[in-house]
Amino acid sequence: MDGYGIPGYPLRMEKLSPGSDRAAYYGMRVRADGNVPMHWHNFFEFDFIDDGHCRQVLNGAGTECGKGALTVLCSSDFHAYRIDPEKGEFMSTYSFHFDGHFPDSETLRLLGSLSGKQIDCSGDGTFSAVKDEFVMLFSETGNNRPERDAMVRNIIARITLLAFRACGSGTAKMPPVYPEIGYIEAHFREQITESQVADHIGFSAAWFSKLFSRRYGINFQEYLLNRRLKHAYGLITGTDAPITGICFESGFNSHSYFCRRFRKRYGVSPKELRQSTRPDNS
Amino acid sequence: MDGYGIPGYPLRMEKLSPGSDRAAYYGMRVRADGNVPMHWHNFFEFDFIDDGHCRQVLNGAGTECGKGALTVLCSSDFHAYRIDPEKGEFMSTYSFHFDGHFPDSETLRLLGSLSGKQIDCSGDGTFSAVKDEFVMLFSETGNNRPERDAMVRNIIARITLLAFRACGSGTAKMPPVYPEIGYIEAHFREQITESQVADHIGFSAAWFSKLFSRRYGINFQEYLLNRRLKHAYGLITGTDAPITGICFESGFNSHSYFCRRFRKRYGVSPKELRQSTRPDNS
Numbered sequence: 001m002d003g004y005g006i007p008g009y010p011l012r013m014e015k016l017s018p019g020s021d022r023a024a025y026y027g028m029r030v031r032a033d034g035n036v037p038m039h040w041h042n043f044f045e046f047d048f049i050d051d052g053h054c055r056q057v058l059n060g061a062g063t064e065c066g067k068g069a070l071t072v073l074c075s076s077d078f079h080a081y082r083i084d085p086e087k088g089e090f091m092s093t094y095s096f097h098f099d100g101h102f103p104d105s106e107t108l109r110l111l112g113s114l115s116g117k118q119i120d121c122s123g124d125g126t127f128s129a130v131k132d133e134f135v136m137l138f139s140e141t142g143n144n145r146p147e148r149d150a151m152v153r154n155i156i157a158r159i160t161l162l163a164f165r166a167c168g169s170g171t172a173k174m175p176p177v178y179p180e181i182g183y184i185e186a187h188f189r190e191q192i193t194e195s196q197v198a199d200h201i202g203f204s205a206a207w208f209s210k211l212f213s214r215r216y217g218i219n220f221q222e223y224l225l226n227r228r229l230k231h232a233y234g235l236i237t238g239t240d241a242p243i244t245g246i247c248f249e250s251g252f253n254s255h256s257y258f259c260r261r262f263r264k265r266y267g268v269s270p271k272e273l274r275q276s277t278r279p280d281n282s
Numbered sequence: 283m284d285g286y287g288i289p290g291y292p293l294r295m296e297k298l299s300p301g302s303d304r305a306a307y308y309g310m311r312v313r314a315d316g317n318v319p320m321h322w323h324n325f326f327e328f329d330f331i332d333d334g335h336c337r338q339v340l341n342g343a344g345t346e347c348g349k350g351a352l353t354v355l356c357s358s359d360f361h362a363y364r365i366d367p368e369k370g371e372f373m374s375t376y377s378f379h380f381d382g383h384f385p386d387s388e389t390l391r392l393l394g395s396l397s398g399k400q401i402d403c404s405g406d407g408t409f410s411a412v413k414d415e416f417v418m419l420f421s422e423t424g425n426n427r428p429e430r431d432a433m434v435r436n437i438i439a440r441i442t443l444l445a446f447r448a449c450g451s452g453t454a455k456m457p458p459v460y461p462e463i464g465y466i467e468a469h470f471r472e473q474i475t476e477s478q479v480a481d482h483i484g485f486s487a488a489w490f491s492k493l494f495s496r497r498y499g500i501n502f503q504e505y506l507l508n509r510r511l512k513h514a515y516g517l518i519t520g521t522d523a524p525i526t527g528i529c530f531e532s533g534f535n536s537h538s539y540f541c542r543r544f545r546k547r548y549g550v551s552p553k554e555l556r557q558s559t560r561p562d563n564s
Contacts, residue, residue: 154439161433
């Protein structure tokens with residue numbers, strides 16, 4: 001799908017750096033004194049709260065967040081902030097967007113393991129280390145030096161590593177590099193085929209097909225279907241977008257096929273799921 | 283040449299991380315109150331002076347150096363420090379060694395453009411930024427977290443970028459990526475062949491041969507000869523090592539062939555050059 005799957009739905013940020021096709025990233029300082037509606041992006045986002053307090057709804061689940069909360073979002077994550085100015089709530093964030101092709105592969109693999117998480121970076125040492133990196137990142141994007149891209153890539157990698165360590169993954173093994181997952185995550189909402197993915201990572205279609213089944217225990221079509229259903233599930237429970245819109249937004253072409261597969265996987269229809277959760281996130 | 287080309291010559295550091303084959307790097311805090319003899323390494327080195335003052339002889343050329351001097355050395359660079367304790371001289375350095383296969387390719391390319399240089403990082407902001415990275419680097423090598431290597435790689439890249447900027451290269455174009463040069467720099471003292479290099483970077487020998495001539499204007503054999511002669515020239519003028527040792531150390535097999543090509547290139551024999559310079563660096 002290249003279009004906008006959910007007509008009229010608040011935010012979907014398509015383009016990096018409007019007005020310029022050079023940069024693959026940009027940063028915004030945001031101070032919000034009221035709700036930030038549910039939205040998602042076609043790229044990665046770091047959202048680092050350096051002041052204030054509010055609640056975040058991240059992929060359908062609500063959580064408190066304050067100073068030092070770093071949220072890592074990839075293109076399949078969606079979130080909203082609930083801020084009640086009458087209670088004196090606000091939040092101040094460094095919001096940094098970057099293209100999924102921009103980070104180095106080692107960083108991308110870590111980002112994959114962190115995306116969709118809100119990571120507590122409020123600890124002594126961690127908060128100032130992460131904030132220093134954001135200050136540097138934002139100052140870096142304002143210059144035109146030839147090594148700017150390399151420096152931005154380095155800072156993104158540093159923030160990713162600090163986050164990996166802060167969220168306790170620092171005691172876990174580094175996640176493996178599976179380049180096909182990066183491609184699927186970026187494109188599952190489009191009409192992608194197995195041979196496209198194989199082609200992208202430089203394998204023959206036949207070899208990739210075998211590799212895929214061995215690696216994930218299911219074939220590519222099933223994997224893609226599950227990924228799309230999972231995305232739809234999140235949007236149904238986490239937003240109030242119309243179900244037809246969600247169906248197309250998640251990469252399905254047919255509403256009836258979507259409903260059938262959804263029920264088969266989750267035991268309820270999309271509509272029943274929506275009624276049973278009724279999230280208050282308009 | 284796998285052996286030690288110059289018998290009895292003070293220092294040539296062959297191994298990283300003695301006693302361990304895991305790490306591709308290690309750091310030493312060094313405080314020197316007297317001369318550090320001419321030496322070279324089979325790997326990269328950062329040498330960052332955070333206190334003191336002395337003189338460095340770097341690839342045969344002498345220069346003053348003090349707090350904030352960062353020297354970047356690759357495996358073909360050699361250096362010595364002259365420190366006179368009677369004048370109250372000393373130097374305190376962070377000396378960090380790392381394998382040439384360890385950094386990412388973007389960093390390696392910058393390191394190639396910086397190696398053999400002493401870079402002034404004493405400026406406001408730069409000194410503390412670089413020193414902070416070394417403190418972090420040294421603390422990082424002491425832990426056993428799974429993301430340690432990634433963090434060390436990130437810090438090496440950051441130091442390289444800060445150095446690139448500090449030495450004024452920040453206004454120049456980023457140097458191009460030519461992987462064959464990295465291989466030649468690491469191996470020119472050995473009996474390497476054109477097809478080995480082609481093989482290493484994944485080209486057929488015939489294609490690489492054409493590419494090489496087009497890229498450098500001379501063929502591989504001439505390039506390799508020039509590289510070896512340049513190394514020998516530096517050792518003749520910058521050290522008092524015996525010329526026969528220098529000949530083999532630089533990758534030549536025959537002393538008479540070496541002398542003939544040397545005279546052809548520089549207009550003097552190695553012995554005449556040594557006599558004309560008589561460096562005081564014993």
